[in-house]
Every structure is written in structure tokens, then in C-alpha cells.
Amino acid sequence: xxxxxAAETVSSNSAGDPLVRFVNVQKSYDGEVLVVKDLNLDVxxxxxxxxxxxxxxxxxxxxxxxxxxxxxxxxxxxxDNQPINxxxxxxxxxxxxxxxxxxxxxxxxxxxxxFPLEVxxxxxxxxxxxxxxxxxxxxxxxxxxxxxxxxxxxxxQRVAVARALVFDPDLVLMDxxxxxxxxxxxxxxxxxxxxxHEQLGVTVVYVTHxxxxxxxxxxxxxxxxxxxxxxxxxxxxxYERPENAFVAQFIGENNRLQGVVEEINGDYCTVRVGDGTxxxxxxxxxKSKGEQCTLSLRPERVYxxxxxxxxxNIVQAKVQELIYLGDHIRARMMVxxxxxxxxxxxxxxxxxxxxxxxxxxxxxxxADCRALAS
Amino acid sequence: MATAAHDLTSxxxxxxxxxxxxxxxxxxxxxxxxxxxxxxxxxxxxxxxLVITFVFPIGKMLVRSVNNPTxxxxxxxxxxxxxxxxxxxxxxxxxxxxxxxxTDMQAARKVREIGKTVANVGVRVNYEIPGTxxxxxxxxRKLAKVEEGPYKEVVLDLHxxxxxxxxxxxxxxxxxxxxxxFYVAALDRTYDIDGNVVAKKEELQIYxxxxxxxxxxxxxxxGICLVLAYPVxxxxxVLPLKTSNLLMIMVLLPFWTSLLVRTTAWIAILQSNGIIxxxxxxxxxxxxxxxxxxxxxxxxTIIAMVHILLPFMVLPLFSVMKTIPPSYMRxxxxxxxxxxxxxxxxxxxxTLPGVAAGTLLVFILAIGYYITPALVGGQDGxxxxxxxxxxxxxxxxxxxxxxxxxxLLVVILVLYWLYNKFIGVDNLKFG
Ligand SMILES: Nc1ncnc2c1ncn2[C@@H]1O[C@H](COP(=O)(O)OP(=O)(O)OP(=O)(O)O)[C@@H](O)[C@H]1O
Ligand SMILES: [Mg+2]
Numbered sequence: 001x002x003x004x005x006a007a008e009t010v011s012s013n014s015a016g017d018p019l020v021r022f023v024n025v026q027k028s029y030d031g032e033v034l035v036v037k038d039l040n041l042d043v044x045x046x047x048x049x050x051x052x053x054x055x056x057x058x059x060x061x062x063x064x065x066x067x068x069x070x071x072x073x074x075x076x077x078x079x080d081n082q083p084i085n086x087x088x089x090x091x092x093x094x095x096x097x098x099x100x101x102x103x104x105x106x107x108x109x110x111x112x113x114x115f116p117l118e119v120x121x122x123x124x125x126x127x128x129x130x131x132x133x134x135x136x137x138x139x140x141x142x143x144x145x146x147x148x149x150x151x152x153x154x155x156x157q158r159v160a161v162a163r164a165l166v167f168d169p170d171l172v173l174m175d176x177x178x179x180x181x182x183x184x185x186x187x188x189x190x191x192x193x194x195x196x197h198e199q200l201g202v203t204v205v206y207v208t209h210x211x212x213x214x215x216x217x218x219x220x221x222x223x224x225x226x227x228x229x230x231x232x233x234x235x236x237x238x239y240e241r242p243e244n245a246f247v248a249q250f251i252g253e254n255n256r257l258q259g260v261v262e263e264i265n266g267d268y269c270t271v272r273v274g275d276g277t278x279x280x281x282x283x284x285x286x287k288s289k290g291e292q293c294t295l296s297l298r299p300e301r302v303y304x305x306x307x308x309x310x311x312x313n314i315v316q317a318k319v320q321e322l323i324y325l326g327d328h329i330r331a332r333m334m335v336x337x338x339x340x341x342x343x344x345x346x347x348x349x350x351x352x353x354x355x356x357x358x359x360x361x362x363x364x365x366x367a368d369c370r371a372l373a374s
Numbered sequence: 375m376a377t378a379a380h381d382l383t384s385x386x387x388x389x390x391x392x393x394x395x396x397x398x399x400x401x402x403x404x405x406x407x408x409x410x411x412x413x414x415x416x417x418x419x420x421x422x423x424l425v426i427t428f429v430f431p432i433g434k435m436l437v438r439s440v441n442n443p444t445x446x447x448x449x450x451x452x453x454x455x456x457x458x459x460x461x462x463x464x465x466x467x468x469x470x471x472x473x474x475x476x477t478d479m480q481a482a483r484k485v486r487e488i489g490k491t492v493a494n495v496g497v498r499v500n501y502e503i504p505g506t507x508x509x510x511x512x513x514x515r516k517l518a519k520v521e522e523g524p525y526k527e528v529v530l531d532l533h534x535x536x537x538x539x540x541x542x543x544x545x546x547x548x549x550x551x552x553x554x555x556f557y558v559a560a561l562d563r564t565y566d567i568d569g570n571v572v573a574k575k576e577e578l579q580i581y582x583x584x585x586x587x588x589x590x591x592x593x594x595x596x597g598i599c600l601v602l603a604y605p606v607x608x609x610x611x612v613l614p615l616k617t618s619n620l621l622m623i624m625v626l627l628p629f630w631t632s633l634l635v636r637t638t639a640w641i642a643i644l645q646s647n648g649i650i651x652x653x654x655x656x657x658x659x660x661x662x663x664x665x666x667x668x669x670x671x672x673x674x675t676i677i678a679m680v681h682i683l684l685p686f687m688v689l690p691l692f693s694v695m696k697t698i699p700p701s702y703m704r705x706x707x708x709x710x711x712x713x714x715x716x717x718x719x720x721x722x723x724x725t726l727p728g729v730a731a732g733t734l735l736v737f738i739l740a741i742g743y744y745i746t747p748a749l750v751g752g753q754d755g756x757x758x759x760x761x762x763x764x765x766x767x768x769x770x771x772x773x774x775x776x777x778x779x780x781x782l783l784v785v786i787l788v789l790y791w792l793y794n795k796f797i798g799v800d801n802l803k804f805g
């Protein structure tokens with residue numbers, strides 16, 4: 001495997017051009033429902049791009065269109081600036097890792113890895129070298145003679161990754177490759193895949209519906225819902241600056257307050273929520289006064305007993321329920337008529353103020369409270 | 375169960391001992407004994423059924439193929455006496471044997487019990503030397519009045535056929551109730567005058583040819599079934615459930631139609647004046663005077679049997695293919711394998727258990743098939759089971775039928791053994 005770094009790849013001949021481009025792609029299986037609606041997405045060279053979204057949002061469909069197993073109903077997909085709608089899957093040179101691994105059960109691990117090399121009529125010494133290198137990359141040296149059935153789930157997963165990379169593709173697609181693993185192993189594999197990606201500089205398009213997986217691994221995340229990309233951004237942006245109510249709700253935990261825009265003042269606005277309280281918030285995508293909007297606020301950005309003047313918004317809250325989670329305590333509160341309001345309280349020495357049924361002032365910064373059109 | 379964990383680490387090869395000192399194996403056997411007895415009880419009815427309807431009749435068939443007591447029953451003294459004759463030193467037995475023959479024949483005249491009459495002896499000898507059947511009845515009539523010897527001349531003068539050493543050698547052989555003669559006959563062999571086993575005359579040889587024909591036609595039918603069933607099973611396995619159910623019903627339709635209805639349909643379609651020929655003539659593909667014969671011959675047997683046995687190929691193939699997720703082929707293709715290459719290297723090997731099961735099933739069913747070739751097979755479409763049926767139902771030569779049946783059983787067992795050796799029965803997957 002040529003160990004090109006991400007930077008090198010980007011600066012190669014077709015510098016700056018995205019490796020993959022979806023242009024106005026639509027897909028329907030039955031001629032009635034559009035599963036993918038007008039997808040426009042560029043995947044940069046060397047990038048680790050994750051498609052994240054709830055079940056049925058069309059992630060796998062996009063991947064299958066890119067791999068060539070499903071035709072696009074409309075629009076064009078470009079790979080390396082070449083339209084590939086009419087290119088057969090085996091001529092696309094795309095590596096793939098499937099959720100169930102799809103390791104050939106009648107072949108040993110080494111034979112599995114040899115398959116793409118045999119197809120490319122590589123001679124057997126080169127083949128062996130490549131296979132050994134790929135196996136050691138996933139820390140499975142000496143497992144070549146085993147059958148897939150003789151491997152644990154995590155080992156099978158590594159073989160699948162090695163097999164998708166052994167023929168040195170520019171692009172690797174992974175469809176929920178860690179879905180079948182338990183939590184610890186999944187976290188370890190996330191790290192390893194990420195590491196391999198950085199080491200090889202290969203472009204990865206990764207599908208998952210586990211948001212923490214997406215946040216830890218990706219350069220950029222495309223949040224899918226209902227066949228539409230809701231937001232395409234680096235993980236931190238996605239978390240800190242969700243652009244619409246769906247993304248805010250889908251990524252991380254989120255408190256929502258419904259209200260009407262009273263006044264817009266540059267970057268900030270004031271919103272009157274359900275029970276009449278007026279709250280100052282950051283303008284994200286609201287346009288005008290009188291508009292219905294959703295205020296979105298992360299639970300960890302809410303302070304209990306804030307100092308007056310320290311935060312713009314202070315309201316009275318009534319504690320409904322406390323859930324002890326070790327490092328922090330989740331408090332469910334009644335705030336501005338919403339009794340699903342969650343506050344994360346660090347488990348510090350002074351938490352006596354919190355008791356079920358007690359009323360306490362809470363507050364937050366206007367900058368942390370995002371006003372989204374609903 | 376408390377297994378002494380330290381045993382595991384200290385000496386892995388020593389048998390594990392439970393806390394009370396009883397070896398673990400024994401202890402396990404003891405605790406599972408009740409379960410095993412229960413499991414056995416569940417199989418008892420089926421076991422009894424199989425013993426009565428399968429093991430017992432097959433045992434009887436095996437015995438009958440080497441044991442035929444007719445002559446010993448009807449002519450008991452003669453049957454014992456002739457055994458002492460040494461056919462290599464004299465052409466005919468001595469006087470004492472002939473005396474026993476005459477007295478036994480006279481005694482047998484009075485017997486009316488079916489299967490124990492002189493006529494039965496005639497039938498038995500006739501199996502060995504065709505054309506001797508009536509000899510014994512007339513001899514019985516003529517010998518009734520003979521009261522004194524020398525018996526040898528009297529008997530040999532009865533008819534010129536009695537005057538033949540081969541007849542007496544044959545009589546000696548059939549007097550012995552345990553005999554290999556039926557296997558000799560089933561393999562198209564016979565005994566010559568010196569008592570050697572030799573091939574029958576060309577025009578009398580039938581069984582070996584039909585055995586070969588049966589094997590060859592069964593293999594051909596199996597092959598055709600495989601070629602037809604493989605693509606259909608593949609389609610069935612990838613189609614959405616609703617469509618595949620409909621298609622499956624169509625494949626299984628032959629299962630649900632009565633054999634006679636099916637056969638009549640085949641006759642209507644395939645006969646010289648049938649639908650296919652009429653269409654071909656009408657479309658000017660063939661002339662009116664050159665209509666091909668497609669039924670009452672091998673072609674008819676093949677067409678009808680493929681039709682009937684096809685489901686037995688489709689079902690195991692389908693059930694294996696259903697378990698192969700499409701991601702295997704996709705993975706192969708994404709790695710650069712063309713469709714054909716990926717199919718050959720990845721898909722086909724994974725369907726082999728189904729192929730093996732289907733071919734074994736169809737072949738074994740075909741090799742013993744009886745009714746269809748009997749109805750549409752004509753002369754050259756007959757299989758070995760038709761001959762077995764003929765000997766059971768028409769000729770009454772049950773011992774020969776049993777010998778043929780046993781040979782068929784042996785052929786199947788040998789094939790099964792070969793199959794197991796090369797493919798492995800563990801690898802079969804019937805559904
Ligand atoms: N082969 C198919 N035929 C018909 N409809 C399909 C097919 N494959 C997927 N769909 C439909 O397309 C929609 C999107 O499916 P897709 O598999 O792309 O979702 P996904 O985002 O990958 O979901 P998940 O996270 O559950 O894997 C779903 O509503 C699904 O029912
Ligand atoms: Mg999916």
C-alpha cells in the first residue's frame with residue numbers, strides 16, 4: 001500500500017478537485033417515493049466523510065449508487081471528474097466494507113485478501129507481500145490461514161477493512177462497519193480505522209447512525225434526513241452550530257423551546273416563548289419578526305443559580321426529577337412551560353441546592369441559545 | 375457444575391474431575407441420561423414403523439434373492455439324493471437318485487397347495503432353461519403309473535429333453551435351496567455344461583443393459599434438472615417475497631397434480647398428433663409425415679421425469695441460495711471481479727451444498743422411478759424398476775426381482791459411498 005499522506009493526495013495532479021461529486025442526484029426504488037432527493041455533495045480527496053442519519057434516510061442508497069450497485073434515477077455522479085453512471089461496479093476501483101463484513105466463507109483470510117489482487121493479475125510474490133502488509137496493518141499477522149468463521153467479530157471486521165484496502169483504492173466506502181460490535185470493541189475499532197485513514201491518506205465515505213462515532217472519526221459529517229442532506233460540516237461545527245432544528249435535535253442532547261420572534265437585532269434576537277417569558281438568542285436562520293421559531297440549547301450550557309449579570313437569560317425552574325449518572329447529574333426541570341427541559345449538573349461538592357420539587361433560578365448565555373426556524 | 379478449574383491449568387490432558395471425584399464426563403452422562411431416554415422414546419414410533427415397513431421387507435428381499443426352496447419342498451428326497459452326484463464324473467446321476475425322483479413326483483401329484491406343486495418345479499426350472507416348463511407336468515402324468523425300475527431308463531425315455539446332462543445339472547443346482555442363480559441371471563449370465571458362469575446369448579441379455587440405461591438416464595435427468603433449476607432458484611432467492619412465492623407455487627405445481635392427470639397431459643402434448651407436433655407442422659418447421667415420436671420412448675421418459683423431479687432440485691438449491699446475502703457478490707464486484715468471475719469464484723462454491731443435495735436427491739429418486747417410465751416410456755424408455763415390477767407382478771419370479779432389487783440397492787449404496795467420499799454428506803443441505 002502506498003503510504004501517501006492526506007496532504008500529498010490533495011496536492012496531486014487534479015489538485016483541489018473533489019474526488020467524488022454527486023450532482024442533483026435523485027433515487028427512487030418504486031417510482032413513487034424519492035428516497036434521495038436532489039443530493040449535491042462533494043467529497044474531497046483524502047477526506048473522511050461520514051453520512052449520518054436516522055434509519056431509512058437514504059445513506060446506504062447513496063453508497064450503493066456510488067459503488068454502482070444501484071442506478072441513480074436522475075442526476076450524475078462523478079468520480080475523479082469522470083461521470084460513472086454507466087461504469088460497471090468492478091471497473092470503479094472502489095473498496096467497500098459491508099456491515100456484515102461479507103468475508104467469503106469458503107476462503108481463508110489470505111484468499112479473501114488475495115481476491116482483488118488476483119483479479120488484477122498480480123504475481124504471487126507481490127500478492128503475498130501485499131497481503132502480509134495489509135494483515136499487519138490491522139494487527140492480524142499470522143491469521144492468513146484461518147477461515148472467517150474461526151475469527152471473532154472484531155477480527156472479521158479488521159479483515160474486511162484490510163480486504164477493502166489491500167488493492168490500494170483511492171476511495172473506500174464503509175456501510176455501518178461497526179454496527180455488529182459491542183461498545184468497547186467499537187470504540188477501539190473507530191480509533192484504528194481513523195488511524196489507518198490518516199496513515200494511508202485514502203478517502204473514506206463512512207455511513208453510520210451512531211452520532212458519537214461520526215463525531216469522533218470524521219473530517220466532515222453529512223447529516224441525512226428524509227433523503228436530504230440537512231447540514232454538511234465538521235463535527236465541532238455540527239455540534240456547536242446546528243443550522244436547523246433537525247440537526248440540533250439529532251446531534252447531541254438538546255433542549256427546545258417553541259416561541260415567536262419579537263425583535264431581531266443584528267446577530268441576536270428576542271423570542272417570546274410559551275409562557276410569556278422573553279429570551280435573548282442567537283439568530284441562525286430566522287428571517288423576520290413574528291416568525292415561529294425553535295430555541296435550541298445544549299443541557300451542559302445551562303447554569304444553576306447563575307450570578308446576576310453573568311448571563312443574559314435567567315428564568316425560574318422547578319426540579320421534576322434527578323438522575324444520578326456518576327460524573328454528573330441529569331436534572332429534568334419545568335422551564336417556561338416545558339417540563340422536558342434537561343440540565344446537566346456537574347457532580348461537585350455543592351449540589352445540595354438540587355432537590356426534587358425545589359425551585360431554583362437557572363440561566364444561559366444568548367450565544368449558546370440558537371434561534372432556528374421551525 | 376463445579377469443575378475444578380485448577381485441573382485445567384495444571385494438566386490439560388487429564389480428564390476433568392468434578393468436586394465429588396467423579397470424572398466430569400461420567401457425571402455429564404448421568405445428568406443427561408433422562409434427556410437421552412426421553413429423546414429415544416420420541417423416536418420409538420417411527421423406529422417401529424421403519425422396522426416393520428422397511429428393514430423387515432428389505433431383509434426378506436435379501437433372503438429371497440438367495441433362497442428359493444421350491445424344488446426342495448416339492449421333491450424333498452430327490453433334492454437330498456442328487457446332491458451326492460458328482461456331475462464331472464458321470465453324465466447322469468445313478469439309479470437311486472432316479473428312484474427318489476420318481477417316488478417324489480408321484481407323491482407330489484397329490485399336493486394341491488399353491489407353490490408346492492409339480493407345476494411350480496416346472497416354473498423354477500424354466501427360469502434356468504427356458505422351454506422346460508411343461509416337461510414336469512407331462513412327466514408327472516406319465517410317471518404316475520410306473521411301479522418298478524430301472525427308473526433311470528424310464529425317466530430318460532420320457533422325452534428327449536430329459537436326455538440332457540445340462541437339465542440334470544440344473545436340477546441339482548435348483549434343488550439346493552440356497553442359490554446364487556438369481557444373481558447370475560440378473561447379471562445376464564448363465565451356467566454352461568461344465569458348471570461355469572458364462573454370458574448369456576446376446577439376444578437374451580437384458581438386465582445389464584437396462585441397468586446401464588437406468589444409470590445413464592438418471593444422470594441425464596439429474597443434469598437437465600440442475601441446468602433448469604439453478605437459474606430459477608437463483609431468481610427465486612433474489613426476488614421480493616411476493617413474487618418469489620408466486621413463482622415457487624408454479625415450480626411446485628407438479629407436486630400437487632395427480633400423476634395420471636399429468637401423464638395424460640403429457641400424452642396430449644407430446645404424441646405424434648399432439649399439440650407440439652401440430653404446432654410444428656402448422657408452422658412448417660417439420661413436414662406432416664416426419665412428426666417426431668416424443669412419447670412412449672426414452673424422450674418421453676426424460677421429459678416427464680424431469681418435470682416430476684424438478685422440485686426436488688429447486689428446493690435444496692433455493693434454500694441454500696436464500697441464505698447467501700447479496701453482499702458477497704457485491705463485495706467481489708467492488709474488488710474488481712467481473713460478474714462472471716465473481717459468480718464462479720464466490721457464488722457458485724457457496725451453492726455447492728445445495729447442488730450436491732439436489733443432485734443426490736434427484737438421482738436416487740430417478741434411479742428407482744417406476745410409474746412414469748411405465749406409463750410413457752414405451753420399450754426403450756423402460757428402467758430397471760419396471761423389470762423388477764414385471765417379475766413381481768407378471769412373471770412371478772420373485773427371487774429374480776429380489777436379486778435385481780438388491781443389485782439396485784447395492785448400486786445406490788456404492789454411489790452414495792462415492793458421493794460421501796468426494797463431496798461429504800456433512801456438506802449436504804436439503805433445506
Ligand atoms: N432495494 C430496495 N427496494 C425498495 N426500497 C428500498 C430498497 N432499499 C432501500 N429502500 C428504501 O429506501 C429508503 C432508504 O433506505 P436506505 O437503506 O438507504 O436507508 P439507510 O439510511 O441506509 O438506513 P439504515 O440506517 O437503517 O441502514 C428506505 O425507506 C428503504 O425502505
Ligand atoms: Mg443502511
